[in-house]
Amino acid sequence: QDLADGYLSKTHFQVRKRKIPPDLQERNDNIEQMLLTHVEESMDDSEVAGICATEEVVRYEYHVLYSSSYQVPVLYFRACFLDGRPLTLDEIWESVHACYQARLLEGPWDTITQQEHPLLGQPFFVLHPCRTHEFMSSILADSQKQNRHTNYVILWLSTVGPVVGLNLPLSYAKLAPEQNMNADSF
Amino acid sequence: MTDDKDVLRDVWFGRIPTCFTLYQDEITEREAEPYYLLLPRISYLTLVTDKVKKHFQKVMRQEEVSEIWFEYEGTPLKWHYPIGLLFDLHASNTALPWSITVHFKNFPEKDLLHCHSKDVIEAHFMACIKEADALKHKSQVINEMQKKDHKQLWMGLQNDKFEQFWAINRKLMEYSPEESGFRYIPFRIYQATTERPFIQKLFRPIASGGQLHTLGDLLKDVCPSAVAPEDGEQKTQVMIHGIEPMLETPVQWLSEHMSYPDNFLHISIIPRPTD
Numbered sequence: 123q124d125l126a127d128g129y130l131s132k133t134h135f136q137v138r139k140r141k142i143p144p145d146l147q148e149r150n151d152n153i154e155q156m157l158l159t160h161v162e163e164s165m166d167d168s169e170v171a172g173i174c175a176t177e178e179v180v181r182y183e184y185h186v187l188y189s190s191s192y193q194v195p196v197l198y199f200r201a202c203f204l205d206g207r208p209l210t211l212d213e214i215w216e217s218v219h220a221c222y223q224a225r226l227l228e229g230p231w232d233t234i235t236q237q238e239h240p241l242l243g244q245p246f247f248v249l250h251p252c253r254t255h256e257f258m259s260s261i262l263a264d265s266q267k268q269n270r271h272t273n274y275v276i277l278w279l280s281t282v283g284p285v286v287g288l289n290l291p292l293s294y295a296k297l298a299p300e301q302n303m304n305a306d307s308f
Numbered sequence: 309m310t311d312d313k314d315v316l317r318d319v320w321f322g323r324i325p326t327c328f329t330l331y332q333d334e335i336t337e338r339e340a341e342p343y344y345l346l347l348p349r350i351s352y353l354t355l356v357t358d359k360v361k362k363h364f365q366k367v368m369r370q371e372e373v374s375e376i377w378f379e380y381e382g383t384p385l386k387w388h389y390p391i392g393l394l395f396d397l398h399a400s401n402t403a404l405p406w407s408i409t410v411h412f413k414n415f416p417e418k419d420l421l422h423c424h425s426k427d428v429i430e431a432h433f434m435a436c437i438k439e440a441d442a443l444k445h446k447s448q449v450i451n452e453m454q455k456k457d458h459k460q461l462w463m464g465l466q467n468d469k470f471e472q473f474w475a476i477n478r479k480l481m482e483y484s485p486e487e488s489g490f491r492y493i494p495f496r497i498y499q500a501t502t503e504r505p506f507i508q509k510l511f512r513p514i515a516s517g518g519q520l521h522t523l524g525d526l527l528k529d530v531c532p533s534a535v536a537p538e539d540g541e542q543k544t545q546v547m548i549h550g551i552e553p554m555l556e557t558p559v560q561w562l563s564e565h566m567s568y569p570d571n572f573l574h575i576s577i578i579p580r581p582t583d
Contacts, residue, residue, distance in 0.1 A: 190508070190509065190510050191439045191442050191443050191494075191508075192439070192442055207417075208417045208418075235431060235432075235435075236421050236422060237421070238386070238388065238421060238505060239505075240504075240505065240506070240508070241504055241505075242503075242505075243419075243503065243504065243505035244418055244419065245417070245418070245419075245420065245421050245422075
């Protein structure tokens with residue numbers, strides 16, 4: 123079984139929140155939403171920097187690769203400021219919403235480590251895949267009981283993605299309902 | 309006739325004479341003398357260079373020192389690759405000693421992983437061993453071991469203790485009598501000329517008819533340009549631990565005897581010297 127040597131990739135810009143007291147949180151969320159809309163429309167780094175001059179803009183890159191050794195998808199990600207300076211894992215962690223922080227600490231994903239991207243040869247952070255089969259099996263078993271079609275990659279990505287700041291739009295869930303892949307078919 | 313076990317020792321005790329020189333733009337209080345060291349082929353740069361770091365830090369001011377990194381002829385050296393692989397890939401056909409430049413500033417974030425402590429090296433080493441066993445035994449052997457066995461593999465490497473290491477590693481080299489070998493061979497093929505850092509694919513050591521696959525079979529399948537002679541002449545060398553094994557060698561044997569301690573066969577494809 124020889125899978126193509128490609129990967130799924132997504133880049134998005136995000137305004138990085140500075141630490142603010144809870145009562146100001148709601149107001150800031152609205153501002154962030156407005157800024158994000160502007161940011162997504164423009165793909166030019168220099169334009170983005172101009173609009174968001176008062177906040178720090180971070181460029182996130184997410185790649186989904188397939189590990190033939192573990193026969194599961196693996197999420198590689200990195201983030202850098204617009205001047206090219208990469209974020210450390212601590213800095214990325216700060217932007218992860220508090221509820222996901224708790225989940226990541228208790229979840230079966232083991233740790234996030236820095237690793238070499240197997241196709242680009244550059245440092246990325248990686249969500250370790252060795253327990254993926256564990257938590258995916260239970261989700262797949264449930265959905266098969268309910269006779270629901272599932273796209274394995276979308277299911278996996280919607281589970282692990284938000285934990286590292288990658289949120290899938292709902293439209294992804296409506297894609298290709300005829301596909302019914304499970305872990306065994308990888 | 310050399311015993312197969314002698315190969316294990318020869319691989320473990322291989323050394324590369326190296327000369328470390330401080331990068332000229334580093335700010336020093338007095339002149340920095342080069343530092344000479346025999347590097348173990350099977351280990352990792354950041355694991356065996358504490359003395360190098362101490363030597364150069366003696367002539368530098370504290371504030372000028374941040375994370376150490378190494379470079380050879382302008383190429384940052386990836387500490388997470390075994391030393392023998394780095395040498396074979398970048399410098400095998402040059403004169404000894406191997407000349408490595410030492411840096412303490414301007415860490416190349418886009419090229420190198422950070423290595424803030426020995427724990428990072430241990431985590432990387434153990435991750436490689438686990439991945440190798442996923443390929444060889446569907447992780448059954450590594451998962452059956454206790455934490456102290458895992459620790460013994462790392463300590464054996466860190467302290468250069470062949471017997472201590474192999475007391476545990478031999479279990480990772482076994483296979484059930486019904487099989488003739490591992491499920492898949494853990495290997496990576498490196499070529500300095502490509503953007504892609506390495507090639508790694510699923511490859512069975514035994515053909516469907518029961519014959520043992522050879523190194524030549526592996527290369528033909530995964531990296532055909534390395535075996536197909538252009539103009540009838542072999543332009544490249546296939547190197548493992550500084551030697552060119554015969555292409556007829558069974559990969560199962562290579563995996564058992566010439567893997568690095570991380571249980572991977574790290575194979576370099578390098579240009580054949582013209583003289």
